[in-house]
Every structure is written in structure tokens, then in C-alpha cells.
Amino acid sequence: MERRKGVERVKLPLTALRDGESGIITSIKAGRGRGGGRGGRGWGFKKRLMDMGLTPGTRITVVRSAPFHGPLEVSVRGSRLALGRGMAERILVEIKE
């Protein structure tokens, strides 16, 4: 996703952040298909992310991303987590330009 210039706040998937950049979580998409419904796996993983502290309004920092399209290392609420890239793509963040 591109960063639009002139706009003060932009919403991006977490994967668009560079290493070391941080943003505020605005929402997490529950994922597609059958698993996205309530009680499905997609829902479960959204809930798990929130249980790990990734709730809307929380500051999240991408510390580094693993090569070959690998997972991201993020820092959130003082803890260090590894998030699969597919998962991270569903986390939308807002950054101040």
C-alpha cells in the first residue's frame, strides 16, 4: 500500500511499516471466508492477538522483519512478539507523518 502525501494520518497494514517504525492499531480484520465468522479460526486469531495486547489504540513497533517474506518482530505493551506475515497484514495501523 502506498503512503499518500499531504494526508496527516494514514491507515496502513502493519506490514507496510519499515523496521523501527511504529503506529497506533486501529483495527484487526478477522480474516476471510468461513473461518472469519464468529467462532471460526479467523475470529479466534483476532481474539488471540487482542489477548496478547494488540487492542485498538495501542502503540505497536515493528522491530524487524524476517527475510523471505517472513514474520515480523513487534514490540507491544513491553513484550516482544513474532507475528506471521499473513496475520500482520490484517492489522491496520495509523501513523503520524
Place this chain on the structure above:
Amino acid sequence: MTERKLTISLAGNANVGKSVIFNQLTGLHQHIGNWPGKTVERAEGTLHFKGYTIDIIDLPGIYSLSTFSMEELVSREYIAVERPDLVINVVDASVLERNLFFTLQIMELETPMVMALNQMDMAKKKGIKIDHKKLQKLLGIPVILTVAIKGTGVYELLERSVEITEKGGIKPPEIKYGEEIEERIKKIAKSIEKIQFTYPARWAAIKLLEGDEQIRKEIREINPEVLATAEKLAKEIGEIHGHFCSDVIISGRYEVAGKIAREVQQIVPQIRPPVRERLHTLTTHKIFGYPIMIMVLLSMFYSIFTFGDYASRFLSDLFYGWEPIIRSVFGAGIVGELIWDGAIEGFIAGVTIALPYIVPFYLILYVLEDSGYLSRIAFLMDTLMHKIGLHGKAFIPAMLAYGCNVPACLGCRIMETQRERLLAAFVVTLVPCAARTVVILGLVGAFVGFQWALALYVIDLLIIFLLGRIAFKTLPGEPTALIMEMHDYRVPHLKTVMTQTWFRLREFIKVAFPLIIVGSLVIKVIGILNLLEPIANILSPVTATWLGLPAITGITLIFGVLRKELTLIMLATLLGTTDFAQVLTPVQIIVFALVTMLYIPCIATIAALTREFGWKRALFITVFEIVFAIVVGGVTLRLLVLAKIW
């Protein structure tokens, strides 16, 4: 009062030092088993303290009490329904906020509790200062400072725990959400109180607002009206906040946790990154991370095989030294043969082959795990494992499988869902274990050439990849993603590593040994009845015609079911020579080794699979791998003949 008994359970996030506290409290008086009907581990231990017999239950390390995993379900059911006298919540002081989120959830279950604020030394090193008295006041539960690895505070923790239960257990105070939420929680709780629900009413009300599947189902069965009301109220909350109600509740709980954390902790930013941080940066580095990982793994395998080889020889010399004595006791008749060649040989094989490799393997594995390096490996390997529908964590059992498939199958429990566990276990059974390595190196490596042995490994990797991918596409369900904490590097706690190794080893012996011994007995009986030859003949269309091997190899492949390296030993016995080049062509050697590598998980692995996934799936994997190995072996034979290398 004749007998004073207490039940205390330990609860907390993963990697907070919970198992260290458990070990400090119970020592070797532990029992590790499964929760009834679940493949979730249950660790239980006892200790005596001030006239009490205290039962300690170590609950699995989890981050929440929702329905995400079996571990979470088991834990909350245990706390809410079985009601231990007290819950000790072990908290990592260096990640206070996230840990408090879990603390608040235990408090919601209205069980008497004490907090062990652990790893205070780590927090201090990270520049985090915590005012534990203030924390105690804000939470309304006793907070004890501990440094479990040094044993600091553990005695006091126990003392306070007993003290609280003597007072009849103090119910922790309620966590207050926003007013608009509180109002609705109370309404729902009131209607739940009327229907006599197993769980505390307020907790169940909160769970309904969170959209908890299990609680919804249970309430629906008793009184669907209560559920309808709760859904209506949840919708209202959702509309007020503009988010799903479940998100609002979780955020609300985190808000409380965050507020408390900010009030009690002072963080002094560090000027220079400490060694463990620099180590973390290096080991997860885009470029350097991989060579470091390969070096660590290679040196791990090298030392395990060197030690294993030495120990194996030493032990078998020791045991075979006893052979004449035991033989003379039982005589040379059928009884003696059965006892020595059947039962005792089986036992010796288990001890001399499996143990020398498994003990160091577990030791090193737990050192790597406890230090935090395994999670870095999972981080680096995530992309690769995704190709077969698994995520980074699955690399750990796969690695373990190079030592032995049995613990690797049991180790697949680290995966979150049953589907992933099965998929990982299937992949694991295709990994050449130490015994298969012995066959490949001893046959192909020694008589055809090292590069051909290496080629077999590469072929195996390709097969794993291919079959893993097919299994991933055929098994129903969605692939899951990696969500894993990478805790700070730390020096592993030796005592915990040792006890873990010991209990794993015991589990291995329990699963594998009976079958290895019974299996050897059965084969011995077949031998005594002179049935080996007829069986080899029955198998000859497969072995001789399709695979192009001497018919006698059918017998060795049967023996191989017990332990794979027996194929090599039996081959030498039956062919009457260890110079295999004299009796087998290079093509035959390669085909034989390839089939041995693939054809079946050994009997102990089948036992482990049965235990984890039921006999149907175990049987399916077994039959599939036999057929698959035969097909691949035959095709390889024809390709090699066509290639005319020899």
C-alpha cells in the same frame, strides 16, 4: 482434623518461570500426565508444609482464559469448576502489563489468589522498578516478590498461600469496566444467578459479552432467553463504542492492566543495549541469523551423535557382558532363548540405542528452549514451514525427529490446533531419526559413497516437503499463523532442565519400551516356529520382483518395525557378512536404504501416534508410509537401472 490437605494451582503466561517455581516447590515429587480425555499436559506434585499435604497443579502457560486453545479451556474449567483452594498467579515482572491482563482474568473467576511477582532480577536489569506494595493495594491481592531461579521468595510465597487458605480464602475484588458496561454485566449476571450456572455469574456474564462460544452454548442449553438478553446488551455496547463488544471488553481489561502497570512501575531507559539484546539482534539478523542457526544445530547434532555413539557402545558392552550369565541361568532351551533373545535383547536395544541419543537430545533441547533460542529459530524458519501449511514453531518437533521420532510426535503438542498437530506429526515421521541415519551411513555411506548418502537425505527432504504440502492441501481447515512471544534471552535454569529431561525420558520409556520388548518377543517366537522363511517368500513379489532385492530382506524389513537400525544388523546376520558390497549391488543398497528410511514409523512411533491421535490415524499413517516407500523404492530402482551409473 486428621489430615490437612490443600490444593494450590500455578497459573500464568508462558515463560514466566512457572515451571521453575513448580520444581522449587515439589522437587521430584511430581507426576506428569494428561488432563482426562485431553492431550493437554497435567503436571502435579505434592509437598508437605506446616502439617499440610499440599497438592500443586501446574496449569499450562497461557495468555488468556478464552477458548483459543485446549490449554485455555482446561485451565479455566479447572479453576472455576474444580475450585483449588488457592491460585498462585506467577507474573513476569519485566512484562508486567501483559501479565496483569491474565491476572485480571483469574480474579474474575473469583478464586482466592496470591501473586508471585517473578523475575524481579530481570526487570531490574531492564531498568524496570516496581512498587509491589502499591500493586498489592491496587489489585487487592497479596503480592510476593520472587526470583524463582534462586529460590528467593518461594518460602514466603508458600507461607502466605497457606495463611490465606487458613483464613478461609479471600475472594479477590471485582475489576470494574466502564459504567455503561458494568450496568449491563450486572443485568446479565442477575439472570445467570437465577439459572444456577456452574461458573461464577459475573464471570459468565462478562464471557457472554465477549462472545465466548463455550459459555454461549452452555447457557443456550439451560435458558436461551438469558443468551438472547446478553446478545442484545452486547450489541448495545458495541453500538456505543463503535467496535465489536468482545473487542471492547478485551480493550477495557487491558486498559485496567495498563493503568495499574503505569502506576506501579518506573522505567529507566537504558543507555547501552545489554548483551542479551545484542545477542537477540544477532540471532534474528537477516543475514547472520541463518549461519548462526545452522552452526548451533550442526554442533548440537554432532555432539549428540558423538556422545550417543560412545555411550551406546559402552552400554552394549556392559549388557552383553551379562549374556553368558543370564543364558546359563535360564538354560539353552526355548525359555532361555525367549528371555534372552526376545525380551532382554529388546530391552537392551532400547537402552543402548535410544537412551544414549535421547538423553543428550532432551538436555540440549531444553537448554535451547529455556534460554529462548528455540523461539528465534521458529522466527527464522516460519516462511519455510509455511510452505507445508505449518508455522515456525513446527520446526522444533521436526528438528527433534532427527534424534528420535517418538519424542518428536509427543512434542507436536506445541502446535495450537489439532489439525496442525496431526500435520506436524505426519511430517515428523518422515524425518530420518538417529536409527535411520545409522542405516543410511552404515550402508550407503560406507559401501556406495558419502555423496549418495547425502543424496538420500536431500531426496527425503524433498519428499517431506511434497507430502507435507499434499497433506496440508487435503486436510480440512485453515492454515494458522505464527503468534509467538520471544522472551528475553536468559541463562537456563539447570535444575529445571534436568527435571524436565528426566520426566520426558520417563514418558518415552513408558510409551516405547513395552512395545519394543513385546515386539522382539513376537519376532523371536516367529523365528522359533520357523516362520521367517515362509514370510520372506510371501513378501518376495514385493521385495524381489518389485524392489529387486534378495528375498531375505523381507525379514529384515519386518525386524525394522521394531527399530530401524535392526534392518542393518539383521541384514548382516542373514547374509552372513558385514561386507555388504560382496552380496548387494550399489543399486540394491540404495533402494534398501531408501525403503528403510521411509517405510513405516517404528513400533514406538506408532505407539506415540496412537496415543496422540487415536489408532485410526496412526494406522492410516503407517499403511500410507509402507505403500509409499514400496512405490518410491521400485521407481528409484528402475530410474537407477536406466541411468546405468554402475
